[in-house]
Amino acid sequence: MGAIPEADPDEVLETKPFKFVTGYDARFPQQNQTKHCWQNYVDYYKCTTAKGEDFRPCKQFYHAFRSLCPKAWTDRWDGQREAGNFPVHLDK
């Protein structure tokens, strides 16, 4: 790993749209982004609790916490939600 693979000259390149998901958030201008991750995690589950899993606008929170939060943190919070001891009421 680490080595850059050789490009295949015959390969046809296609350009796909790419969306930048976690841009600048004026609520979190600091170097410390802990709250930025946490707030988006809480907002996503509040959003899906209120509007249902399929409500598209909720996805924005998902992408934000997904790209900011370490996997270990979200795994732990997922466990807490399932066990019912997550420190925030997601239905309020």
Place this chain on the structure above:
Amino acid sequence: MFLHNYISKLQLDAPTPWGLFFQDSASPQMEGIEELHNNIMFYLAIILFTVTWMMISMIRNFLANKSPIAHKYMNHGTLIELIWTISPAFILILIAFPSFKLLYLMDEVMDPSLVVYAEGHQWYWSYQYPDFTNEDDEFIEFDSYIVPESDLEEGQFRMLEVDNRVIIPELTHTRIVISAADVIHSYACPSLGIKADAYPGRLNQASVYINRPGTFFGQCSEICGILHSSMPIAIQSVSIKDFLLWLREQMEG
């Protein structure tokens, strides 16, 4: 800077023995730091020579055998005291303004195109690329250990080379999110002008915009235990096309 690039295509991206100056910059941040450093060095040189000259001439003019009662008359002067109080304050302001300007500019994270998560461990760094997932919702994740001296190949740097380098596309705004798993570490790379402490339970961000291809080295910069010196950082910047090729290989592998 432009002229410098024109003259020499060889860039200094790693520490050298007895290297007293900066490594060559590879990001706007580092260029800003160098510029500020040069600016401050200009004032520093003037102050150093002025003060040295004043000290020497005082010693020469007021030797005991030359003016034996100087201490009786040369003990107060409102004007000179005003001058040597106000002018240093003015110089400090001249230094502070560009310094703060640079500080807040470096803090600014532009809308980043990708996030790289760096986590300090005793004693290695681990990385995640959470923005790119495969069908199983997995993303790239790897540990980056030092290459021990016995395994070094010709041309590799002792105590700096790692087994898995961080690959970052050049000319792309990247947000590096920095944290730690056990104790405080610090993520640093001189050529990119970044250094941020890695705390367990806290996410610090650093903005990186690498403006040329190359491999840039850094070291853990917060004493974190016995192998603190053995958790180097190697960041390789590649073209966006090569980055995508690497990404695909990682995702499939």
